[in-house]
Amino acid sequence: MKFNPFVTSDRSKNRKRHFNAPSHIRRKIMSSPLSKELRQKYNVRSMPIRKDDEVQVVRGHYKGQQIGKVVQVYRKNKVVITRLKLDKDCKKILERKAKSRQVGKEKGKYKEETIEKMQE
Incomplete structure (x- = not known):
């Protein structure tokens, strides 16, 4: 079920937006998950x-x-990336994304005291 009224689930509209998107936006659309390793x-x-x-x-x-x-x-579709072609640009992107994820983990939603209270 669709919750956001501003996002369409129409296949033809999604295809149109994908193929008419500028390259910097299409690059984000074309992201796929990495394998667990x-x-x-x-x-x-x-x-x-x-x-x-x-x-x-x-x-x-x-x-x-x-x-x-x-x-x-x-068109990326139903795939998982198992090996990356690593060059200097790809390494730079990986470092940047990993750094931002680390900052998010350090921020955290809960403080240590609240976690301890929740576990008790």
Whole structure:
């Protein structure tokens, strides 16, 4: 069920917005989650898919069968990134995202005292 009235669930409208979006916005739209191993290693949840990354299909007929190399990126769909093509730009993005996640964890929603009280 859709809760936000300003977001459409119409397939044709979503496709139109995707293909007509400028490249800096499309890059964010084209982000896919990282595998559990990469998530632990880099402390990053998702990255934009790029050519020469390796992905695994997680839904549909080809789910979980094999890991494939990305030849062309036109629409990310139901995949998990298993290996990144690391270059200086990708490393810079990973460092930036990991740093911001670390700041969020340090901030925290609860203080240590409140956590101890909740556990008692």
